[in-house]
Amino acid sequence: MGSVLLSSDWLIRPRPERRFVLKFSVASASAKPNKSRSLVDVLGLNLPSGNMDDPAKFLLRRLVRRIPAQMLKATLEKWGRLNAEQRESLNFSQSKWALTQELEALCEESRLTVKHIAELEMIYITENPNQMMWHAFQLLDPEDGALAVELMQFKELFKCHLRELVRNVSVKIKKHTDEAVWIRMSWGEGFSRLSHLNATYVVHYLQTPYVFVSGLSPKNKPLLLQVLTLSTKHERIKDANLSGRKLTAIRDLLLRQYEHVFPTKYPSPLTERNQSVSNLHTEKEQAEASAKRHQMAGQAFGNGVLPALQSAVYKLETKFKDPTNQTMTEQDEPFRCVVKFSSTNLLESLRHCASSGIASTPVAPLLSSIPLKGRNYFVITDKSPSANS
Amino acid sequence: MEKSRTSVTSTPISSVSTRRIRRRSFRQSTRSHFGVASRLGLTPGQTTHRFNTSRKAPKPQNITEKVSPEHLALLVKTEWHLCYVTPLYRFRHTQLKSYARQLSAFIAAEKQQGLGVEVGGLQDTFKVSMSVLQGLAETNDDPETVLIQVQSRPAFARQDEPLKTVWSGWLSCINGNPEYLHSLPKDFTCLPLFGSRGLEGLSSLVKSWLRSTFDCFFGPLDINQTTLRWLAALWTNCHMESNIQHLKMQWTLPAAPPLHVAYTVNSSDALALWRSVRKSRAADQEACIEIEEVTSFMEGLTSHFYRHFGVDLSAGDLNQVSTALGSAKVKGRMKISSSRYLISTLSLLTECAFLKIPI
Structure with missing residues (x-):
């Protein structure tokens, strides 16, 4: 198991005429483990039963638990490792526990290994990316030709560079429908077996300077970042300080795939109203103030639909300043605290706060930095105000 | 709805006005309690109890001598x-x-x-x-x-x-x-x-x-805003004897969709702020803690927040306070993590329960 385990790439093709291609590959893939099994039998190695080893079973069980019952059938169909007959034999109305038993039996019958189960996981994660914590990284200093890197070249480069750095790793690369390249990686510890249970997922949109990573251990982080930098033909990579569960939201925020904010869109100081209804001075004043707040809120966050970012964290290490509290103001030490904003759609909430007056206008630079800089993690100190305002 | 919101917005930022808002909400909570009593047509003469505006600092007690360890294990940390x-x-x-x-x-x-x-x-x-x-x-x-x-x-x-x-x-x-x-x-x-x-x-x-x-x-038994503020101050005060690790408060602001704010303060900085707002500076253990001190402590915390984000936390509701000593939620959930402050916390809750009983 200590050898290089670079499995073949695979592509999901949604178009029906390509199904045949996929089926061919199924046949050839299932033939290989068959051979290896007979070899194992000849050597007299005692494998429990079939070729589903424990990690494969464990992965399958965990996966079936994770996938909601109503999605299970469609996901298995897309997987394509079980033939139609086998899929029809499954009873999806029974409990998941019983279903897992049936699935295990079918997988053993088709001689599927942990690698195949990992494919199933990847299909599910690709379609439901909002279940994990994603961290964004930014690629810097593009080399010549960085913009010309296309899928095949990226794949080649990625595998080539990875092979130079680590041996015990399994990689699957595929292109998702929306032009994103998805990479699933399972890492092995030294010469031990690959751990398919804690896979790292990488999503990269070709020709953009951003990479989204999930499930990466600190140990493997430098390796992966280096490989990514090299294979996208950049010189540096840095933490973009943006993370969240909704991959689409953090992607839209960074790639600016939402309505942009142009200050020129809000040019007008309010035109004078008709003075004849003059006695309602207060109402007018309030309406003006309210319009002003709406305008300011729009300037900071735009008026369109905002990416559904769910949280933002600020680590404050600033001096406590309060004219009514002399003792604290005189202290030199910073006041340490952490503030976390969360909501189902944070930017929407903040815009509402500003336009309704809960937040003062113009919107505090710390808050407007989220859409402006595409970040949701900030460390604020007194020494470098430029870094955060 | 819009109008009431405007009143919040037009409030100047100075801390004096926020104090006025706090006082009002506090008074309302006590008044609503008396409202219940008077509605039942009973004389509040024999029932002089009301929410304390002053209370003793919680003393750590070695309760293990009095209460059996099994019982104690059952009460704490759940x-x-x-x-x-x-x-x-x-x-x-x-x-x-x-x-x-x-x-x-x-x-x-x-x-x-x-x-x-x-x-x-x-x-x-x-x-x-x-x-x-x-x-x-x-x-x-x-x-x-x-x-x-x-x-x-x-x-x-x-x-x-x-x-x-x-x-x-x-x-x-x-x-x-x-x-x-x-x-x-x-x-x-x-x-x-x-x-x-x-x-x-x-x-x-x-x-x-x-x-x-x-x-x-x-x-x-809802743990109301005033009680949560008391707990925040009392727990911070405990940091002099036992480590509270952090003071975490959670607010919900009435935005659409609702905005949740978790504000976690380093324990020793929270204590420094608490000491600065105490009237009896001589850190006297026996000194009573006054509601004014609790209010200015919370005001200090919220004004520090306002200075950075321009968001007025008093527009929302405080709904959870937690430290290493325990946690309290507005929906009547309470966790006491340290047996040393079990009695003082239970006394505070007993007081809240007394306030709720229709007399």
């Missing part, structure tokens, strides 16, 4: 769902065994409706035990705390397997208002604080049995 209870009629601490038999028969009867159940007969599904939790009472007036536990055997377990506790609850009164306790007629026992943990269905069964047996009434 989140209790709190209710208030009106005084119990004809409750005797001496008859707990017979109460336990009746309650287990009641639960069995409710669980298998339609079948006859013998009181004291062999209940193989639910076993109730009731006992006195000794050592918690602080004054002679406080009735002893009563512990109720429901044990059950898992559905497919063998007969010889040990029973598992599926529900526990207690009725308590710590540092109860002596005037009120003395004014009660002879047959009443006042245990106004009810904490429960476990299956929701069992909670309502136990409550309905207590209600019909002792002619009492249960209501949800």
Whole structure:
């Protein structure tokens, strides 16, 4: 198991005429483990039963638990490792526990290994990316030709560079429908077996300077970042300080795939109203103030639909300043605290706060930095105000 | 709705005005309590209790000498769902065994409706035990705390397997208002604080049995904004003796969609701020803590927040406060993590329960 385990790439093709291609590959893939099994039998190695080893079973069980019952059938169909007959034999109305038993039996019958189960996981994660914590990284200093890197070249480069750095790793690369390249990686510890249970997922949109990573251990982080930098033909990579569960939201925020904010869109100081209804001075004043707040809120966050970012964290290490509290103001030490904003759609909430007056206008630079800089993690100190305002 | 919002917005940023808002909300909470009393047409003469505007700093107590370790282990580190209870009629601490038999028969009867159940007969599904939790009472007036536990055997377990506790609850009164306790007629026992943990269905069964047996009434005990602020200040004050690690407060602001703000302050910085707002600077252990000090502590925290984000936290609701010593949520959930402050926290909650009881 200590050898290089670079499995073949695979592509999901949604178009029906390509199904045949996929089926061919199924046949050839299932033939290989068959051979290896007979070899194992000849050597007299005692494998429990079939070729589903424990990690494969464990992965399958965990996966079936994770996938909601109503999605299970469609996901298995897309997987394509079980033939139609086998899929029809499954009873999806029974409990998941019983279903897992049936699935295990079918997988053993088709001689599927942990690698195949990992494919199933990847299909599910690709379609439901909002279940994990994603961290964004930014690629810097593009080399010549960085913009010309296309899928095949990226794949080649990625595998080539990875092979130079680590041996015990399994990689699957595929292109998702929306032009994103998805990479699933399972890492092995030294010469031990690959751990398919804690896979790292990488999503990269070709020709953009951003990479989204999930499930990466600190140990493997430098390796992966280096490989990514090299294979996208950049010189540096840095933490973009943006993370969240909704991959689409953090992607839209960074790639600016939402309505942009142009200050020129809000040019007008309010035109004078008709003075004849003059006695309602207060109402007018309030309406003006309210319009002003709406305008300011729009300037900071735009008026369109905002990416559904769910949280933002600020680590404050600033001096406590309060004219009514002399003792604290005189202290030199910073006041340490952490503030976390969360909501189902944070930017929407903040815009509402500003336009309704809960937040003062113009919107505090710390808050407007989220859409402006595409970040949701900030460390604020007194020494470098430029870094955060 | 829009108008009321505008009033918040046009509020100047100066801390003086925010203090005015706080005061008002505090006053409202006390007034609403008196509103209940007067609506019932009872003279509040004999019931002078109201929310304290001044209280002693919680003293760490080595309670392990008074309370048995099993009981202590049961009370701390679990989140209790709190209710208030009106005084119990004809409750005797001496008859707990017979109460336990009746309650287990009641639960069995409710669980298998339609079948006859013998009181004291062999209940193989639910076993109730009731006992006195000794050592918690602080004054002679406080009735002893009563512990109720429901044990059950898992559905497919063998007969010889040990029973598992599926529900526990207690009725308590710590540092109860002596005037009120003395004014009660002879047959009443006042245990106004009810904490429960476990299956929701069992909670309502136990409550309905207590209600019909002792002619009492249960209501949800919300830990209101003022109490949460008190807890934040009292816990911070504890940092002088035991590490609170952090002071975490959670607000919800009425935006659409609702905006949640978690504000976590480093414990020693929180203590420094707390010390700076104390009037009696000489860190006197015996000194009382005044509500004004609590208010200016919270104002200090919110103004620091405002300075950075321009967001006025007083526009929203504080709904959770937590430190390493425990956590309290507005929906009446309380966790006490340190036995040293068990008594002081329970006293505060008893006071809240007393405020809720319609007199």
